[in-house]
Amino acid sequence: MSKLYFRYGAMGCGKTMQLLQVAFNYEERGHQVLVMKPKTDTKNGEKLLTRIGPERKVDFCFSKTDNVFDFVSKHLKKGGKKISCVLIDEAQFLTADQVDELMQVVTEFGIPVMAYGLRLNFRLTDGGFEGATRLLQIAHDIDEIKTICECGRKATCNARFLNGKFVADGPDILIDDGKTEIEYRAICPKCFADYKAGKK
Ligand SMILES: [Zn+2]
Structure with missing residues (x-):
């Protein structure tokens, strides 16, 4: 069964790097993926950059009013092949509705969706990010990408x-x-x- 995955972790834990690795693994085996990110993250334009080097251009930068299910339904094929996976970076910036649309991609098309993002904002005290909260509520599979604090403890x-x-x-x-x-x-x-x- 295809699933909606949420991979969360603090800043600099390597979320984008893992996303690029997953995309590479699919493509190396002859499969196609759709890579998307929110427009909120404008610092690198349409590119995903990592601190340790690898980068790639995304297929779609979406704004808060875009329906991501509609986008995927119009791009079910790439290079003549059905896409095998949808990958989302900076998923905390999704709206709750867009997370529900990603679930619709999983349930209607049977395509796995892997969303990478922060779990909570830097204030820690309020509702945090709408997209992360919704992913924590409904994703089939939730896992943490771990990293280390300057003191050596686990950074969250x-x-x-x-x-x-x-x-x-x-x-x-x-x-x-x-x-x-x-x-x-x-x-x-x-x-x-x-x-x-x-x-x-
Ligand atoms: Zn510490």
Whole structure:
């Protein structure tokens, strides 16, 4: 049975790298995949980039009003072959409706969908990302891609640093004004609490 998969992990855990590896594995065996990402993530245009090198162009950048089921239904074939898998990067930026549309892709077409994204935003205190929340609610298969905090513990939180200073408040998406250095670090809950309390 095809499934909707959610692979979540903190910033820099290698989500995009894993997505590219899955795409490569399919293509190496002569299968076709559709790779998509939300327009919200505009930093690299239509490309998926990884810190360790590999990159690729996506097939579709979608906005919050796009119906992703409709898009997939119009692109069921690529290079004359039926697509075997749909891969989504930055899946936290999906709307809840779009996650439901991805489930429809799985149930109506029998095509597996693998969504990669963050589980929670950097504030940790509110509803977080709509897409991630919906994926956690309905995905058939949920797994964590693990990474390590600067202290050596498991990192599960995304912390935002502006000009090197920890911040726990602000909008989900910060526009680069060219003056402020925006950095995200994957850290453990203890370090997050220590930064928040000003102990680090
Ligand atoms: Zn830590």
